[in-house]
Amino acid sequence: MFVPEALIAEDIGAYLAAHADKSLLRVITCGSVDDGKSTLIGRLLYDSKQIFDDQLSALEADSKRVGTQGAGIDFALLVDGLAAEREQGITIDVAYRFFATERAKFIIADCPGHEQYTRNMVTGASTADAAIVLVDARKGVLTQTRRHSYLAKLLGIRHVMLAVNKMDLIGFDQAVFDTIVGEYRAFAEEIGLEAVAAVPISGLGGDNITTASANTPWYGGPTLLGWLEDVEVVAEAEQARSFRLPVQWVNRPNLDFRGFAGTISGGSVAPGDAVRVLPGGRTSTVARVVTADGDLARAVAGQAVTLTLTDEIDCSRGNVIAAAADPPQVADQFETTLVWMAEEALLPGRSYLMKIGTQTVAATVAAPKYQINVNTMEQMAAKTLELNAIGVAAVTTAAPIVFEAYADSRELGGFILIDRVTNATVAAGMVNFALRRSQNIHLQAMSIGREAMAQLKNQQPKVLWLTGLSGAGKSTIADLVAKQLHRMNRHVFLLDGDNVRHGLNKDLGFTDADRIENIRRVGEVAKLMTDAGLIVITAFISPFRAERAMVRSMMAPGEFVEIHVDTSLAAAEARDVKGLYAKARAGTLKNFTGIDSPYEAPEAPEIRIDTSLMSAEDAAMMIVDRVIG
Structure with missing residues (x-):
């Protein structure tokens, strides 16, 4: 048998x-x-x-x-x-x-x-x-x-x-x-x-x-x-590499034990080895190599272990413990090869979640350098990547990450991109190398920080983000909120969608990719203004949830307040003070939100305003009362 x-x-x-x-x-x-x-x-x-x-x-x-x-x-x-x-x-x-x-x-x-x-x-x-x-x-x-x-x-x-x-x-x-x-x-x-x-x-x-x-x-x-x-x-080759342990979780069963658990992705480790914790760079020495079956004299690639260190240093999930003398690189901009796996095409500039090893960080993808024709190996010009397309593009992460080229390490060189709204995996990628500019640009420490700026102004920095259809009343309400806060001696600045497009974003159109870049730039400006201690009010259609989530992630917890100015399409179109809906219906204005471009309403905004039930003045007072108190 x-x-x-x-x-x-x-x-x-x-x-x-x-x-x-x-x-x-x-x-x-x-x-x-x-x-x-x-x-x-x-x-x-x-x-x-x-x-x-x-x-x-x-x-x-x-x-x-x-x-x-x-x-x-x-x-x-x-x-x-x-x-x-x-x-x-x-x-x-x-x-x-x-x-x-x-x-x-x-x-x-x-x-x-x-x-x-x-x-x-x-x-x-x-x-x-x-x-x-x-x-x-x-x-x-x-x-x-x-x-x-x-x-x-x-x-x-x-x-x-x-x-x-x-x-x-x-x-x-x-x-x-x-x-x-x-x-x-x-x-x-x-x-x-x-x-x-x-x-x-x-x-x-x-x-x-x-x-x-x-x-x-x-x-x-x-x-x-x-x-x-x-x-x-190839297991033997992996064991011959320098030591790498992506930390999966911190093992703290009691006050007397603190270890860092994960699966060794390369090399070997033993008590007494000098290690470096990245991206911070602090060094220490391995005290014990702990497993469920007892301590080991040496562990090798492929084994799941918990390491204890001789020093109390900051180390958490997503960090990498590596050989002190030969650590992996740290950067925030890379050339990558992407395999696009989603029905919806890549939107350059959109913020995705990048998962690489045990690290998860926000990341944006630039327009592809080229797409690869798998029949001829020709490098073809491309503005985006469709389902199953393979292309090369620059990826920028919101914070420095620990990595190695994919050719050297699958674990620290391979990654996936995740849609921030649906949690669907949209791409698989391979890091080719760090872009040189990422290693030449460093954050400059400031003597006067954001806390001092806010204390001087005697206020808590905020971003009041008004979103809704064109004609919903965002700009009117935002202006009234700014007036009321000014009367209260608050330091405030209003960023209006139309006004920004006359200056900072005048080079952008209204395609989905341009809308994403429009919001990204506004988010960066708003972040700088909160660093200055200001209360920032924005009035933008900002039609996509992913971009609003991206801006929220830029801010400190509690600083971003999403305000949905909720108006039916029929009501917004009936107002049409600028004649935009009429042009969109006639086909002379393309990519207009609500007509031939989608609007993704907030699912859980901090404040929702139904303009069919209250006036702009009442809406402004409600926002001030809820946010400022």
Whole structure:
């Protein structure tokens, strides 16, 4: 039966112990749709006797019910677990399977081939050591084959096997195989993939998967499984690097113990080692290396540990503890390579959350330097990145972060971008290098700080951010608030949307990207004004929640007050004192909020004003009473 012999001996412990010291290889299968990735993995598990009796019975039953391969076993059903996958005969999500042989153990990921699920392929490839790139012998190298191969290279996969599948459907023709291999290797050389092997296979028939096939006497290379067993795992290289520990959390069970927990991403550490805590730069010495099983004399890359230090220094989640003599870099501006994974295109200037290692920080993306054509490797001009696009762009973070180039460290060089409103992952990225200007510009310490400025003015700095549709009454209410605060001897400044566009932002239009940059600049100005101790009033449509959240994040806690001047579109349009709605309806004014550009109303503003229920004067008094008291 299809049960590992060690289990027949009823000694599961011995079975696990027999595999404990074997190297673990993480493998991804990728390529275009219907190239046979799921079938290949199912066949690999079947031929290497990794399927249990109950699994085999269920597989045979499922094959008869929904299988697509006649009366035989449909091996794809072993990994296509979602109902939608079985119904459509495609892979949607990434499926992971573990199996072991006498020589090695593996985690193999079955990734979707459809272009719309490229983001899922990136997820699977981000931790892989090797890639099996499948090509249908009847179709040859396709655009998705090139895209997945290029992504594998970007994500640091060093070993690639080109598996030319469905050779049985072309009569195991060597000439076809050689042509496909030649074309692929030329592409691989162009993108910098060096270690590329090739094997002719049939996932359905099992040819050259675990045993050599009599159908390909002209092929003298290894079987697919044989190649996998020979791939060298890079764990040893990771352990040879300088020590790095991204701190996941501070372990403080009592007043007598304070440790810093995380998984070592590179190098090794032992008590007595000198370390540096970044980004601050303070140094100390390791006192203990603590685990659940007791203290260790030395820990290496891949182990989860808690370190205690000989000194009481500031260290928290997101910091990195590193070898004192060879620390990683710290910067806030980078050149990066981005894989865009969202249906909504990149909006240059928008604030996203960047998660890199255990660090999470606000970040903005500049307009791309270029986009990469995966067929020709041409660098094409681009103003944005659409779904599945790959491009190079500068990223600026709100605070300095600890990083290494992705080529040197996946953990400290790879990142994701997260939409601040929806929390959806919109991009995966790789840090190429820090921009030189980020290391030449430093904050200048001031003798007179914001606290002294506020104390001199005898007030608490605030940003009163009025948002709403055009014609809602924002400017009128803001002006009345400014007058009332001035009468109260408060130091106030009003930033009005129209006025700012006559000066500071006169170079900006009304596209989504320009609106984002408009608000970013206003936010920076407002922040400088609060540093001067002022109460700042702003009157801007500011249609997007993400940008309002970005400005809020610039301010000290409690300083940003979002005020929604809530007016129905019909009421705002009826006022139309500037005639803007009429122009927008006539098509002569493009990108007008409420007509052909969206307005995202605040979900939880500090103050909401319904101008259909109160006058502008009453609204202004309510704001002053609520904010100033």
